[in-house]
Amino acid sequence: MDYVVAGGGLAGLTAAAHLAESGADVTVFERADRVGGRVASRTVDGYTLERGFQVLFTAYPAVRRELDLDALDLRSFTPGATIARPGERSVLADPLGAPGEAIETLLNREVQFGDKLRVFRLQRALAGDEPGDVLRRGGSTTADYLVAQGFSRAFVESFAKPFFGGITLDRTLGTDSAVFEYTFKMMAEGRTAVPADGMGAIPAQLAERARAAGARIETGRAVDAVDANVNEADGADAAEGAGAAATVTVGGETVSADGVVVATDPSTARELTGVDAIPTEGRGCVTQYVSLPSGSRPETDRRLVLNAAGDRPNHVAPLSRVAPEYAPEGRELYAAVFLGTPEAGDAALFDEVRSTLSRWYPEASFADLEHVATDRIPFAQFDQPPGFLAGLPAPTAPSGPVVLAGDYTRWSSIQGALESGRIAAETVLERPPTR
The missing domain is CATH 3.50.50.60 (FAD/NAD(P)-binding domain)
Incomplete structure (x- = not known):
C-alpha cells in the first residue's frame, strides 16, 4: 500500500x-x-534560537508515547515563575515541583495565601482526572473559570494573565477553560523543558x-x-x-x-x-532574542519572569540559564515575548526589553545588552474560545x-x-x- x-x-x-x-x-x-x-531551531552567532519561544511539556501523553525523551537530553525550567514589577520581584513556586522553595512562595506578597492554597487544591483535584476527560469539558473562558474557582482578582492580574496568557497568546484569558485545565495538569505532572539542541x-x-x-x-x-x-x-x-x-x-x-x-x-x-x-484565524507573537555577558546577568534562576505591570514584553525566559548550550561561552541568552503582532520595529522593541529589564532588576547592568534576532510569528496558534472543539x-x-x-x-x-x-x-x- x-x-x-x-x-x-x-x-x-x-x-x-x-x-x-x-x-x-x-x-x-x-x-x-x-x-x-512551526517547531524549528537555528543557530545564529553561536546562539540556539527557536522559531519563537517554545517549550515542551513532558507530561503530554502523546509526547511520552511518540518521543524518546532521554535522547532529547532535556533541560528543565524551575517550576513556577518570578512575578516582576518595577523595582519589585517575588517568586511563586510550584508546591509539588519545587518544595524546597515553599518559604519563598509563602512570603510572596503578590499572591494571597488563599490563592496559594487554591493552586495546590486544583493540582490535587486534577491529578485524578484522565487528560482526555479534562479536554472534553470546559465551555467557559479561563478568566471566568478562575473566578468560579475562587481565585482573587490580584492573582488573575499578576500571575494568571501573564503566565497562562503567554501559553495561549491571549492575555485576556478568553481561551476555553479546558485548555487551561489541561495545561495546568500537565505542568504539575511533568517538566517544562527544552532539548539541549533546541526544539x-x-x-x-x-x-x-x-x-x-x-x-x-x-x-x-x-x-x-x-x-x-x-x-x-x-x-x-x-x-x-x-x-x-x-x-x-x-x-x-x-x-x-x-x-x-x-x-x-x-x-x-x-x-x-x-x-x-x-x-x-489565529494568534501571533513576536520574540526578541537578546544577550548579556555572563558576568552581568540578573538573578533569574531557571524561571520565567512574568510582567505583572503590563504586556510589553509579556514575559522573559532565561534560556541559557535553563540550557547553557543555547549560548556561546561567556554569554547569556534571553527570549522576551510580545503577544500579538506589534508594529514597532526591532530596534524599538529591543529598547522596550532593555527598559523593562532595567526596571525589574535595578541592581543589574544592561548597558551591554545586545540584540541577537527577532522572530515575528503572525500565526502561532489558532483561536480557542469557549466551545471551540465542537467546530x-x-x-x-x-x-x-x-x-x-x-x-x-x-x-x-x-x-x-x-x-x-x-x-x-x-x-x-x-x-x-x-x-
Whole structure:
C-alpha cells in the first residue's frame, strides 16, 4: 500500500512514522527545505534560537508515547515563575515541583495565601482526572473559570494573565477553560523543558524514526493539489479494478496513492481539501532574542519572569540559564515575548526589553545588552474560545481516502499535533482505497 503525507511538521512526521511502521510505503512531501513546520531551531552567532519561544511539556501523553525523551537530553525550567514589577520581584513556586522553595512562595506578597492554597487544591483535584476527560469539558473562558474557582482578582492580574496568557497568546484569558485545565495538569505532572539542541530536535527525531521505518521524506517539494477518486479506471482496467484511490500533484508531477494524509498548515490544508471547518484565524507573537555577558546577568534562576505591570514584553525566559548550550561561552541568552503582532520595529522593541529589564532588576547592568534576532510569528496558534472543539474538523472531513492531520483537528499544542498524526495514520489505514 502506498501513502502520501503532505506536510512534514510534527503531525505529518508522526503520521508517516506510524504508517511506515505498519509496513506501508510512505512518502512525505514538505514544501520547506527542512522538516518541523512551526517547531524549528537555528543557530545564529553561536546562539540556539527557536522559531519563537517554545517549550515542551513532558507530561503530554502523546509526547511520552511518540518521543524518546532521554535522547532529547532535556533541560528543565524551575517550576513556577518570578512575578516582576518595577523595582519589585517575588517568586511563586510550584508546591509539588519545587518544595524546597515553599518559604519563598509563602512570603510572596503578590499572591494571597488563599490563592496559594487554591493552586495546590486544583493540582490535587486534577491529578485524578484522565487528560482526555479534562479536554472534553470546559465551555467557559479561563478568566471566568478562575473566578468560579475562587481565585482573587490580584492573582488573575499578576500571575494568571501573564503566565497562562503567554501559553495561549491571549492575555485576556478568553481561551476555553479546558485548555487551561489541561495545561495546568500537565505542568504539575511533568517538566517544562527544552532539548539541549533546541526544539528542532523534536521533528528531527520524528523524521529519523520515520526514515528508519522506511519512509521517504522529500523537502523542498510542495503538494499543489490532492484529488480523491479522480482516476476511476475504465475499459479493461475497470474490469480488473485498477486505478489509484487518490493522486497528489507535486511540482507538476502526478503521484498515485492508496491514501493521503494532509498535514500542512491550516490555510494550505483548506485549499487542498476544501474543508472550511479548518481554522485559519489565529494568534501571533513576536520574540526578541537578546544577550548579556555572563558576568552581568540578573538573578533569574531557571524561571520565567512574568510582567505583572503590563504586556510589553509579556514575559522573559532565561534560556541559557535553563540550557547553557543555547549560548556561546561567556554569554547569556534571553527570549522576551510580545503577544500579538506589534508594529514597532526591532530596534524599538529591543529598547522596550532593555527598559523593562532595567526596571525589574535595578541592581543589574544592561548597558551591554545586545540584540541577537527577532522572530515575528503572525500565526502561532489558532483561536480557542469557549466551545471551540465542537467546530474543529474531524480527520475524516475530506472525501475518499484523504484524511487530515494537524493540531487543528485536536487543539493547538504539541500534544494536539502528535496525537493527530497517530489518529490520521490509523484512520487512513482503516479506510479502504476507492478504486
